[in-house]
Amino acid sequence: MxxxxxxxxxxxxxxxxxxxSNHLQRAHGVHNVEERKILLNLATRRxxxxxxxxxxxxxxxxxxxxxxxxxxxxxxxTRDEVEVNLDMARRxxxxxxxxxxxxxxxxxxxxxxxxxxxxxxxxxxxxxxxAEEDAPQCPDPSSIHSKVEVKRLSARLQLVERExxxxxxxxxxxxxxxxxxxxxxxxxxxxxxxxxxxxxKRMR
Numbered sequence: 001m002x003x004x005x006x007x008x009x010x011x012x013x014x015x016x017x018x019x020x021s022n023h024l025q026r027a028h029g030v031h032n033v034e035e036r037k038i039l040l041n042l043a044t045r046r047x048x049x050x051x052x053x054x055x056x057x058x059x060x061x062x063x064x065x066x067x068x069x070x071x072x073x074x075x076x077x078t079r080d081e082v083e084v085n086l087d088m089a090r091r092x093x094x095x096x097x098x099x100x101x102x103x104x105x106x107x108x109x110x111x112x113x114x115x116x117x118x119x120x121x122x123x124x125x126x127x128x129x130x131a132e133e134d135a136p137q138c139p140d141p142s143s144i145h146s147k148v149e150v151k152r153l154s155a156r157l158q159l160v161e162r163e164x165x166x167x168x169x170x171x172x173x174x175x176x177x178x179x180x181x182x183x184x185x186x187x188x189x190x191x192x193x194x195x196x197x198x199x200x201k202r203m204r
Contacts, residue, residue, distance in 0.1 A: 047090035
């Protein structure tokens, strides 16, 4: 299992942690190794989505190079939007892996319910309600689009927050370098100023 390095967003509670593997075990009781591996790979974006379907609404692409398709086939998308769609594909793939794992009825029970939450959302969209059972209707396309858009915006927000965190880290490192450079410059100037003062005193 490849453990994440640095800060990662927990796929369960959506909070950032350094030791995400320990957090999953202690906070969420994820003791199933395979389940934890899937969640860690999702958090660190190490999910193979090359063969997954394109998550862009209205696109029917489903071949062997999703990443290349998003970059070259959807020129209307910015680089950040490409990453957002890749994140959506990674989440979809991870959910399917969790679903497949649950169907095997593993000896060590699964602790999270990301796959169950997705199923419940699907059921809510497909079943209008008990009062309308006699007249089944298709789910409102605008409702489906809204859910997709919410997921898209949530993923983009995570990207922005991650970039902000990186910028803060870089800013702190630059500030340290600046202070160090100023201290070194001050140390070099002090002996020169002292020698100059001594020369003036001797002349007097």
